[in-house]
Amino acid sequence: MAKQEDKRIRWKNLRFTPEEYQLLEKRFSKTNFRKLSEYMRSVLLEKPVTVNYRDQAMDDVLEEMVLLRQELNAIGNNLNQAMRCINSAHGNADTRLWMNLMSVINSKLEPSIAQIKERMNQYADVWSQKLRAARA
DSSP states (O other), X not given: OOOGGGSOOOOOOOOOOHHHHHHHHXXXXXXXXXXXXXXXXXXXXXXXXXXXXOOHHHHHHHHHHHHHHHHHHXXXXXXXXXXXXXXXXXXXXXXXXXXXXXXXXXXXXXXXXXXXXXXXXXXXXXHHHHHHHHHO
């Protein structure tokens, strides 16, 4: 339990225009504070306020990574379906069947894997450019 002197027993009311309140909410949402009252108290008492800035380029990269993960999941699903087809042959499959199935798998996987590799190389280039710019 808090000591008597630590309790907040004094209060003040503030009134804001809709624009002012919207600005206050916008600034508050970028901080680590959980309550608006804590944020306002810190600002009024000139205490340090930690603000989180979002890097739009990084958001774009993360969004693209999510798409890449979905593509990899789709590749895994296609591979599982192909393996089920091979297993459903009940051991009667001859070498040609296996070769045909593997070529189908390969033809489905290669373009997706190449696309993923190209995107990853693009991201590596972007990140290396950002690192060089940050060091300069």
